[in-house]
Amino acid sequence: MTPKVLISDKMDPKAAAIFRERGIEVDEKPGLGKDELKAIIRDYHGLAIRSATKVTADVLDAATSLKVVGRAGIGVDNVDIAAATARGVVVMNTPFGNSITTAEHAVALMFALARQLPEADASTQAGKWEKNRFMGVELTAKTLGLIGAGNIGSIVASRALGLKMKVVAFDPFLTPERALELGVEKVELDALLARADFITLHTPLTDQTRGILSREALARTKPGVRIINCARGGLIDEAALKEALDSGQVAGAALDVFETEPATASPLFGTPGFISTPHLGASTSEAQVNVAIQVAEQMSDFLLLGGVTNAINMPSLSAEEAPRLKPYMALAEKLGRLAGQVLGEEVRSVAVEVEGAAAELNPKPITGAVLAGLMGTYSQTVNMVNAPVLAKERGLDVREVRHDREGDYHTLVRVTVGTDAGERGVAGTLFGNKAPRLVEMFGVGVEAELAGAMLYIVNNDAPGFIGKLGTTLGEAGINIATFNLGRRDAGGEAVALVAVDGEVPAAVVEQLCGLEGVREVVPLRF
Numbered sequence: 001m002t003p004k005v006l007i008s009d010k011m012d013p014k015a016a017a018i019f020r021e022r023g024i025e026v027d028e029k030p031g032l033g034k035d036e037l038k039a040i041i042r043d044y045h046g047l048a049i050r051s052a053t054k055v056t057a058d059v060l061d062a063a064t065s066l067k068v069v070g071r072a073g074i075g076v077d078n079v080d081i082a083a084a085t086a087r088g089v090v091v092m093n094t095p096f097g098n099s100i101t102t103a104e105h106a107v108a109l110m111f112a113l114a115r116q117l118p119e120a121d122a123s124t125q126a127g128k129w130e131k132n133r134f135m136g137v138e139l140t141a142k143t144l145g146l147i148g149a150g151n152i153g154s155i156v157a158s159r160a161l162g163l164k165m166k167v168v169a170f171d172p173f174l175t176p177e178r179a180l181e182l183g184v185e186k187v188e189l190d191a192l193l194a195r196a197d198f199i200t201l202h203t204p205l206t207d208q209t210r211g212i213l214s215r216e217a218l219a220r221t222k223p224g225v226r227i228i229n230c231a232r233g234g235l236i237d238e239a240a241l242k243e244a245l246d247s248g249q250v251a252g253a254a255l256d257v258f259e260t261e262p263a264t265a266s267p268l269f270g271t272p273g274f275i276s277t278p279h280l281g282a283s284t285s286e287a288q289v290n291v292a293i294q295v296a297e298q299m300s301d302f303l304l305l306g307g308v309t310n311a312i313n314m315p316s317l318s319a320e321e322a323p324r325l326k327p328y329m330a331l332a333e334k335l336g337r338l339a340g341q342v343l344g345e346e347v348r349s350v351a352v353e354v355e356g357a358a359a360e361l362n363p364k365p366i367t368g369a370v371l372a373g374l375m376g377t378y379s380q381t382v383n384m385v386n387a388p389v390l391a392k393e394r395g396l397d398v399r400e401v402r403h404d405r406e407g408d409y410h411t412l413v414r415v416t417v418g419t420d421a422g423e424r425g426v427a428g429t430l431f432g433n434k435a436p437r438l439v440e441m442f443g444v445g446v447e448a449e450l451a452g453a454m455l456y457i458v459n460n461d462a463p464g465f466i467g468k469l470g471t472t473l474g475e476a477g478i479n480i481a482t483f484n485l486g487r488r489d490a491g492g493e494a495v496a497l498v499a500v501d502g503e504v505p506a507a508v509v510e511q512l513c514g515l516e517g518v519r520e521v522v523p524l525r526f
């Protein structure tokens with residue numbers, strides 16, 4: 001089926017062109033209201049957005065075909081990540097495509113504040129020629145306080161150092177080595193507030209950063225400080241900023257982002273020393289081309305090849321790696337499904353072991369597929385994206401083990417599941433590097449292709465049993481497609497995996513359970 005993508009925000013046309021080139025159907029509908037989006041989203045497998053589209057839980061509820069949300073940009077605070085993950089939707093962004101552009105916007109605003117450029121421009125164009133009104137400050141030798149020294153913050157730091165400023169940075173995740181590399185002094189927030197002549201914010205909006213420039217923090221700044229925010233509205237208390245501008249504690253403030261956007265009214269508007277831009281940080285033709293190309297490539301790789309890049313809620317998987325991993329994921333999913341169907345919901349732990357060729361691959365997608373198969377036996381909505389989260393919520397102890405040893409098979413995936421009754425494992429390989437095949441079930445060697453409707457039967461190894469089994473199924477009109485046998489020891493426990501054409505009715509399962517020597521019968525579906 002041809003995947004279908006909706007671009008719901010204004011995006012460089014290169015995004016749509018790439019989707020089309022790669023054989024993906026694409027509709028461009030920027031500026032949709034929430035209800036309009038909810039009305040049409042059902043048909044789409046991919047949603048490409050910038051910051052305007054709000055991907056809320058109710059939008060995701062309506063998005064029954066959606067597999068991926070691609071953010072052409074950095075911030076994903078307009079996407080309900082938890083809701084997307086719970087629904088198995090991958091969320092990816094383009095973390096570097098607009099960093100330089102946004103850093104340049106912060107530097108532009110710093111200059112604009114230092115020399116009051118917007119006011120001077122307005123006054124000059126009004127014919128006033130107020131040469132004595134606009135006395136600026138130099139940047140050279142001033143201290144820039146960086147709150148957040150990630151991708152954008154570190155670019156701002158390098159530009160500021162080029163302007164001969166001193167840069168101090170508050171970022172709990174900044175290592176001393178990285179600070180040294182960037183040429184910045186790592187400080188605590190209080191020291192930054194006390195020392196900085198200019199403060200620029202470059203953190204995401206989180207519970208820890210919301211209101212980081214609160215009324216109290218603003219009161220602790222160096223008098224006459226100038227503040228720039230090109231990160232996210234909500235980092236600064238806007239009402240307190242207005243008061244601090246009015247009192248002169250803050251000499252100037254430039255906001256590109258606001259608590260509520262679009263910001264069409266604000267007490268800050270018209271305040272002397274206040275400059276604003278309408279969330280233009282990423283708005284250069286270069287950045288928009290970058291993020292449009294990147295998001296379209298990433299989403300296409302995912303929808304067409306299963307490649308995962310820059311996902312917020314899933315481990316990465318390159319488009320080159322994805323085809324190699326695909327048969328392993330099918331095998332892992334089948335092994336998980338087999339264990340889940342036989343052992344029910346009482347699973348407490350899962351160990352995924354890989355050896356041979358499988359040990360050379362990224363283990364995360366294999367584990368994700370095992371968990372999706374295992375939990376897919378009792379949940380309709382589980383997939384590779386939400387399986388690890390659901391497993392965590394259920395308190396499953398998940399382990400990955402990679403063996404260097406050479407085994408009997410060139411490649412092997414073993415899934416060992418722990419329940420209150422103990423641990424039991426199933427193992428499988430790939431025939432011809434592509435066809436998943438079970439090779440061991442609960443310690444018994446048995447080869448089977450896990451496909452369609454099957455029966456798992458445990459019985460006492462005794463002559464005549466297979467005949468009785470065949471007769472019972474035959475009398476019920478059930479055709480046996482393949483018959484796979486194994487036994488623990490002669491005359492002991494034997495295992496049969498029987499592929500049948502069509503479902504086996506419960507009454508027939510009961511009949512099979514009544515056959516002499518039968519210990520267990522479980523109908524399976526793959």
Ligand SMILES: NC(=O)c1ccc[n+]([C@@H]2O[C@H](COP(=O)([O-])OP(=O)(O)OC[C@H]3O[C@@H](n4cnc5c(N)ncnc54)[C@H](O)[C@@H]3O)[C@@H](O)[C@H]2O)c1
Nearest residue numbers: 075102148149150151152171173202203204230231281282
């Ligand atoms: N205005 C725009 O158009 C525009 C454009 C691009 C990005 N942004 C925003 O800019 C911000 C920064 O983007 P980035 O790419 O540099 O992100 P990033 O993840 O590379 O860097 C964020 C930094 O913030 C730090 N941080 C996290 N919590 C912190 C805390 N409590 N205190 C101090 N530092 C903390 C992190 O350690 C990290 O180094 C994001 O909010 C992003 O959405 C805005």
Ligand SMILES: O=C(O)[C@H](O)COP(=O)(O)O
Nearest residue numbers: 050051052073074075282
């Ligand atoms: O996080 C980002 O990338 C910026 O806020 C840019 O947002 P935009 O794509 O809406 O310009």
